[in-house]
Amino acid sequence: MSSSVxxxxxxxSFGQSIWLDYIRRNILHNGELQRLIEEDGLRGVTSNPAIFEKAIAGSDDYADDIRQLARQGLTAEQIYAQLAVADVQQACDLLxxxxxxxxxxxxxxxxxxxxPELINDTEGTVTEGLxxxxxxNRPNVMIKVPATRAGLPAIRRLIAAGVNxxxxxxxxVDRYREVAEAFLAGLEDRVKADLPVTRLDSVASFFLSRIDVLIDPQLQKLAAAGGEQAGLAASLVGEVAIASARQAYQIYQEIFAGPRWERLRKLGAQPQRLLWASTGNKNPxxxxxxxxxxxxxxxxVNTIPVETLDLYRAKGRPAGRLSEGADKQVLARLPELGLDLTALTNQLEEEGARKFSEPFAKLLAVLEQKRQEALAATTA
Structure with a gap:
């Protein structure tokens, strides 16, 4: 590829869209996000409670708004919602x-x-999602819902309500199949209600690096122990996350090609794309x-943090590689080593919930302190 490209x-050109896993008020105002769209072909933005915690608690960008909202009598959670919604609205307008x-x-x-406090609450998730x-109030907002047991029916109901x-x-992989099923069922609910399914989009965010972060040390320990299984364990180090993603993609190709999907496609439905998340490398x-x-x-779709975006701009080598490799064997051989992928990924789901709950709680504590300071200043 030419160095000028x-x-x-x-x-x-290989069919993948790059979304930015980052939002902060200054990049909305100083032209940085607009530049990424125009010069880097950025095609979307994702956020989460941890990202907002860093943006709001880690800068003065929001200080005036926090004081104003506090004086209006809003709680810390209500202030967070107002700040987050305002940022998302501006980003939506740019895109x-x-x-x-x-x-x-x-x-x-x-x-x-x-x-993240709603991770096991179906009704609460639907209510807050709506x-x-x-x-x-923008057609190009997506509401993020976790793929937990409680989240699956919420996904179906929000899709049925016309929410991206x-x-x-x-x-x-098996949870991904359930997610795709919830999406299809939500579309079918709309069809039964004589509601349109056109321009109703969804992505299924498959998390990657955390899988290897959890499983690699166990594989390395087995490899170091020697014995009959040492070679097998060594060969699987660093392979499980990508193998899982590629297997999920095979399922995606099956689900969005059969008769059930064709009925929806003819009504204008678009497939729920797989989105690769947690793609910033955590292993040096x-x-x-x-x-x-x-x-x-x-x-x-691949949603990447700013650091990875900068790295890819500097030394990326785009090529279609998703269908490479006999990855089913990677996952199929884990039980031979006594590794239960379902149990391990259940652990990741619980840890993932904490990774969002803890910064969210920290953010609310910071906002509560700023709220109290603003109220004290008005009565001083």
Whole structure:
């Protein structure tokens, strides 16, 4: 590839869209997000409670708004919702021209997550999902819902209500299948209600690097112990996350090709694309772009943090690699080593919930302190 071609732009020729896993008020105001859209071909934005915690608690960008909202009598949670909605609205507006293009391909979206405190609450998830949907009031917002047992029926109901959904915290292949089923069922509910299924988009966010972070040390321990299984364990180190993603993609190709899907497609429905998440490398022994380069393929999304975006711009090598490798054997052989992938990924789901709940609680504590300071200043 010519050195003059931006790899972030070129990757789209292989059918993959790059979304930015980051939002902060300053990049909305200083032209940075607009530049990423125009020069790097950025096609979407995702956010989560941890990202907002860093943005709001880690800067003064929001200080004036926090004081104003506190003086209006809002609680810390209500202040957070107002701040997050305002940022998402601005990001949606910047991406709206892309969304409005006839060939946008399901891009131009900004994702906003329901509270992590609702991870096991179906009714609460649906209620807050609808509240955020109406509060943002932009057609190109996606509401993020976790792929927990409680989240699955919420996904179906929100899709049935016409809400774009980004399904998050998917760590294993069988759960991905259930997510796709919830999406299809939600579309079918709309059809039964004589409601349109056109321009109703969803992505299924499959988390990657955390899988290897959990499983690699166990494989390395087995490899170091020697014995008959040492070679097998060593050969699987660093392979499980990408193998899981590729197997999920095979399921995606099956689900969105059969008669059930064809009935919906003829009514204007678009498939729920797989989105690769947690693609920033967490192991210094691996290539920094391991979870980007290996998973480039048609009708997929990769949401990456700023650091990975900068790395890919500098040294990315786009090529269609998603269908490479005999990856089913990687997952099939884990039981031979006594590793239960279902149990391990259940652990990841629980840890993932904590990774969002803890910064969210920290953010609310910071907002409560700032709220109290603002109220004290008004009465001083």
């Amino acid at each position: 931006n790899p972030l732009v070129a990757i789209h 709206r021209p892309l969304y409005d293009q006839p060939n946008s391909g399901g891009d131009g979206y900004v994702s906003l997550e329901v509270s 509240q955020f949907w109406h509060a943002v 959904v980004n399904v998050t915290l998917i760590f294993r 022994k691996y290539d920094d772009l391991k979870y980007v380069e290996a998973l480039i393929g048609p009708n997929t």
